[in-house]
Amino acid sequence: MRTLLIGFIIGIAALSAARNGTDERAGTRRFGVFAGATNGGANREMLRYAASDAQSLAKVFSAMGGMASDDRVLIIEPDTLTISNAFAEMSRAVGAVKSRVQRTEFVFYYSGHSDSEGLILGREKYAYRDLKRAVSSIGADIRIVILDSCESGAFTRYKGGMKQQPLIIEKTPGITGYAVLTSSSADEVSQESDIIGGSYFTHHLIAALRGAADINGDRSVSLNEAYQYTFRETLAKTSRTEAGPQHPFYDIQLTGSGEVALTELARTDGTLIIAGDISGRVAVQGADGAVIAETVKSTGKPLEMGLERGSYTIRVRNGRTAAESSFIIAKADRRTVTMSDLKPVVLEETAVRGTRTPPAAIPFNASLIPSFRAGRDYIRTANNLAVGLIGSDCDVLTGAAIAPVMNLAYEEANGVQLTLGFNAAGTLRGLQCAWAFNSAVDVYGAQSAFLFNKARTVNGIQFALINIADDAAVPLGLVNIISNGQMHGAMWFDEFNIASFAFKSGSRYVFTFTLIGFAHDKVTQALGIGVELPADPFYLGLDASVEYIFGTKVRTYTDASGEHSDRFTASGFHVRLIAGMKFYEHLGIFAGFTYRFLGGTNWDLASHSLPYDFNDTASVRHIPGFVIGMQF
Numbered sequence: 046m047r048t049l050l051i052g053f054i055i056g057i058a059a060l061s062a063a064r065n066g067t068d069e070r071a072g073t074r075r076f077g078v079f080a081g082a083t084n085g086g087a088n089r090e091m092l093r094y095a096a097s098d099a100q101s102l103a104k105v106f107s108a109m110g111g112m113a114s115d116d117r118v119l120i121i122e123p124d125t126l127t128i129s130n131a132f133a134e135m136s137r138a139v140g141a142v143k144s145r146v147q148r149t150e151f152v153f154y155y156s157g158h159s160d161s162e163g164l165i166l167g168r169e170k171y172a173y174r175d176l177k178r179a180v181s182s183i184g185a186d187i188r189i190v191i192l193d194s195c196e197s198g199a200f201t202r203y204k205g206g207m208k209q210q211p212l213i214i215e216k217t218p219g220i221t222g223y224a225v226l227t228s229s230s231a232d233e234v235s236q237e238s239d240i241i242g243g244s245y246f247t248h249h250l251i252a253a254l255r256g257a258a259d260i261n262g263d264r265s266v267s268l269n270e271a272y273q274y275t276f277r278e279t280l281a282k283t284s285r286t287e288a289g290p291q292h293p294f295y296d297i298q299l300t301g302s303g304e305v306a307l308t309e310l311a312r313t314d315g316t317l318i319i320a321g322d323i324s325g326r327v328a329v330q331g332a333d334g335a336v337i338a339e340t341v342k343s344t345g346k347p348l349e350m351g352l353e354r355g356s357y358t359i360r361v362r363n364g365r366t367a368a369e370s371s372f373i374i375a376k377a378d379r380r381t382v383t384m385s386d387l388k389p390v391v392l393e394e395t396a397v398r399g400t401r402t403p404p405a406a407i408p409f410n411a412s413l414i415p416s417f418r419a420g421r422d423y424i425r426t427a428n429n430l431a432v433g434l435i436g437s438d439c440d441v442l443t444g445a446a447i448a449p450v451m452n453l454a455y456e457e458a459n460g461v462q463l464t465l466g467f468n469a470a471g472t473l474r475g476l477q478c479a480w481a482f483n484s485a486v487d488v489y490g491a492q493s494a495f496l497f498n499k500a501r502t503v504n505g506i507q508f509a510l511i512n513i514a515d516d517a518a519v520p521l522g523l524v525n526i527i528s529n530g531q532m533h534g535a536m537w538f539d540e541f542n543i544a545s546f547a548f549k550s551g552s553r554y555v556f557t558f559t560l561i562g563f564a565h566d567k568v569t570q571a572l573g574i575g576v577e578l579p580a581d582p583f584y585l586g587l588d589a590s591v592e593y594i595f596g597t598k599v600r601t602y603t604d605a606s607g608e609h610s611d612r613f614t615a616s617g618f619h620v621r622l623i624a625g626m627k628f629y630e631h632l633g634i635f636a637g638f639t640y641r642f643l644g645g646t647n648w649d650l651a652s653h654s655l656p657y658d659f660n661d662t663a664s665v666r667h668i669p670g671f672v673i674g675m676q677f
Contacts, residue, residue, distance in 0.1 A: 074142055075110060076185065077117040077152040078131050079103040084122060084167045085158030094237050095156040096121045098193065098247040102154055105254050109308035109351045112152070125171045128164075132179040139185050148220075150305075151185035156247060159194035161231065180223070187305060188223040189268070193246045195234045197227035197294075222299035224268055226250075228279070230292045236283055242335060246293055249278035249339075254308040256316075256350040257340035264349065268297070268305040278340070313351030315378035317359070321347045322384040324502070324516065325363035332356040343502065343516030343529045345553040347381075354378075361387055363504075364489065482509070497522075517552050521574065523559060525550040531577070533631065537674020539639060541594075543569055545674075553579070560590065569594045571619060582627045586635070592619040594643070615645025621672055633676045641668040 081099030083092040103119050106112040116138070118131055139149050158165040163172040180188050228235040228246035237244040250271065252258075258266050258274035276293045283291040299305070310316055319327060324344040329337045332355055342348050352374045359382055360369040368387035372380050476491050477483040483492045485500045488507075492498040497511035504518055512520040515528040526532070530552040537545050545562035560571040573590025596613030618641070625635030644665045 072146065073111065073148045073150060074146045075106070075112045075116065075150040075152065076135055076139055076183075077103065077106055077112050077154070078120065078128075078135060079106075079117065079152075079154045080120045080123050080128060080157070082122055082155070082157030082164070082166050085165045086168055089158050089165070092157060092237060093239070094243040095193075098156040098243050099154060101243070101251055102191075102247060102254075105251055105308065106152065108314075108353055109254060109310065109312050110152075111309070111312060122167075124166050125169045125175075128166075128171055129175075129179065132182065136183050139183055143184060148187065149185040150187040150189065151180075151183045152189045152191065153180060154191040154193070156193040156244065159192065159197055161196045164192075164194065186221045187299070189305075189307075190223070190225045191250070192226070193228040193235060193244050195229060196231055197229055197235065220299050220301040220305060222297075222301075224299065224305070225294075225296040226272055226275075227294045228291065230294050233291055234288050236286060236288050236291055238282075241339065245279045245282050245291060246275060248336075249282070250275045252278070252338040252340050255338045255352070256308075256310050257338060257348065259310070259349065262346070264310040265306040266308045268307055271307055308351070310349055310351040314354040314376055315352055315374035315380065317350045317352050317357070317372075317374065318379060318381040319348040319350070319359070320381055320383040321345050323361055323382070323387070325361045328360045328362075330358045330360065341501075341515075345516070345529045359387075360390070519555050520551050521557055522550075523557070525552070525557060527552050529553060531556060533676050535674060535676045537635075537672050539672045540668070540670030541567070541569075543567065545569065545571075547571075549575070553577075556588075558588065558590070566598055567594055567596045567613065573619070575621075582633075584625050584627065586623045586625065586637075587621070589618060589620045592617060592641070592643075594645070613645065615643040615666075617641060617643035617645075623672065625676065627676070631677050634674070635676060636673040637671070639670040639672050641666075641670065643668065 079099045081096035083095045163170045253271045253274040258270040328339045358371045370386045483498045488503045491506040494509040498507045498509045499513045507520040512522040512525045532550040535547045543562040543564045547560040549556045549558035562569040571590040571592040575588025578585045593616045601610045623635045623637030627633035
């Protein structure tokens with residue numbers, strides 16, 4: 046009966062397309078089959094969310110992916126015959142419209158049990174090689190397979206091609222081929238969670254398609270953007286689960302130049318705009334309390350999500366604080382939520398489900414390696430003070446961890462970590478200090494290292510030669526690689542007739558820079574810090590640097606004590622106030638005023654280049670000036 050019903054639905058869709066062929070848009074028509082199977086047989090646990098995951102993803106493709114309800118089929122608890130018939134009917138539906146549109150696309154999604162050989166449907170198995178043949182039989186220009194199941198990465202072994210980087214540039218209808226996204230690699234399990242009410246992979250894929258993965262801000266989510274976002278979030282969420290990290294996999298074999306846009310925000314009933322001043326883990330819930338989308342947002346760039354008409358609640362969590370706001374999305378509505386709209390809420394105290402035991406309290410730890418982690422089973426410990434000749438290896442630390450080589454505090458480190466080697470922590474509220482490097486997930490305080498710091502979010506200061514973070518308030522280093530920050534080169538001329546070349550990097554508002562400049566008779570070097578206030582496409586900037594200038598001309602003279610040689614040298618502070626305009630992200634112009642406070646020797650060798658002197662002493666000069674240049 047189920048098979049007849051599927052055939053009837055798809056047949057009606059094909060007849061409807063043929064009857065209205067003259068009214069079809071000349072662009073892309075997308076078809077889809079979405080299957081959810083909770084039953085994996087007698088030896089496998091019943092899944093709770095496979096069916097709802099398939100329903101949710103089908104809804105997103107209908108609302109935002111240009112997939113008409115007549116062009117998609119939702120199958121719950123299928124058998125092999127049901128899936129085979131669905132493919133056959135869908136192949137006929139695609140063939141009926143292929144000559145009247147520029148491009149046809151087909152999406153197959155499966156959520157359920159599988160192994161290294163195929164999809165497990167109750168007592169039956171649908172082999173990967175059969176699935177490959179069925180997908181290949183669909184005459185669509187682009188075929189996309191999404192598998193959310195254990196060991197689903199094994200499906201790519203049957204594809205007969207080499208994995209390629211999805212370097213797709215333009216949006217054109219000239220692409221053909223296939224793409225496979227799997228929730229795990231060939232030898233990993235895929236996991237679902239009661240907390241999020243679904244599988245990790247599909248949960249984050251839906252958030253990606255609703256707009257969380259729109260990195261370039263073009264209000265559409267490409268195949269590449271969706272995969273990169275889903276991979277990052279799934280891996281982060283499963284890195285601490287009992288089953289272990291889960292690595293989504295892809296195999297993309299597309300020919301032609303172009304980008305496959307999976308969803309477009311313009312297609313939805315309305316849009317939620319999460320303002321740039323909001324940061325933290327953001328969850329959007331529907332009227333029934335179910336989480337529609339969840340993502341981690343940094344400050345700076347607004348984030349847009351496509352939503353259907355209805356009532357919603359947005360909740361933002363940072364560490365142990367949370368705030369929320371309720372709103373309504375109407376037809377063609379663009380609703381903006383700012384930090385001022387959020388009201389603090391009290392977090393509910395809950396008991397942790399599962400067999401994980403609370404950490405054992407060990408106030409002091411002074412052994413070489415307190416807990417040797419040869420496998421997964423170990424005793425979690427909470428130390429107020431940990432000192433080790435090699436490492437401290439503590440799970441929860443409230444106090445200090447001091448070690449000549451390394452400190453490890455996995456969940457929270459509320460206090461201080463000091464080491465000559467490296468530090469690693471989950472959430473740190475305090476100070477990380479290392480000779481080599483620091484690593485943390487979230488930092489509320491400061492990271493300080495000689496070589497480099499790495500974190501996801503830093504609500505404070507990063508100080509090292511190299512700082513790496515998704516979001517950092519004040520990164521201070523020679524090179525700052527901040528995902529939502531800035532990294533530019535610049536060139537300018539000033540009143541000294543010096544051509545200066547600078548490299549600046551940092552967060553959206555705070556940056557550091559290094560500089561070297563040249564003129565016919567002098568060279569300058571500088572290291573500085575600045576702030577930038579953006580108001581696209583314009584910006585204001587203020588920076589200060591420590592500067593050293595030396596002349597290239599050597600003077601030789603003779604006095605009573607003999608023959609001597611010297612050159613012009615000066616050092617001091619340099620302050621610039623500029624205003625600029627950006628034509629593109631990495632191309633702009635600026636101009637402004639400067640002030641130098643320099644102390645030096647042998648001014649006469651360069652007096653023609655220092656025209657403004659408001660101090661009569663020979664060793665110190667106050668020099669106002671100007672600057673004009675470009676940023677790229």
